[in-house]
Amino acid sequence: MIHGARSVIEHAKEPGEWVEQMMRRRLKNVVVVALANKMARTIWAVLAHDRPYQKVYVSMKPA
Numbered sequence: 081m082i083h084g085a086r087s088v089i090e091h092a093k094e095p096g097e098w099v100e101q102m103m104r105r106r107l108k109n110v111v112v113v114a115l116a117n118k119m120a121r122t123i124w125a126v127l128a129h130d131r132p133y134q135k136v137y138v139s140m141k142p143a
Contacts, residue, residue, distance in 0.1 A: 085115035 088095055089103075089112060098118075102111045126133050 081116040082112060085119060086112045088115060118143055 082122075089099060089108070099111065100116060102114060106114070122133070125131075
């Protein structure tokens with residue numbers, strides 16, 4: 081997961097607003113691990129709830 085996150089940060093044309101904001105505030109390796117964690121949680125949620133991945137999906141359940 082960490083290698084994949086590092087690849088996204090290094091090679092993505094548009095890594096996303098979340099990554100860009102994190103890069104302004106944190107060290108690069110911290111952002112890599114945070115992105116890997118976010119990817120893992122997204123994968124878990126898709127598999128656990130048996131739903132297709134939706135980029136703009138927002139959970140309505142409070143944290």
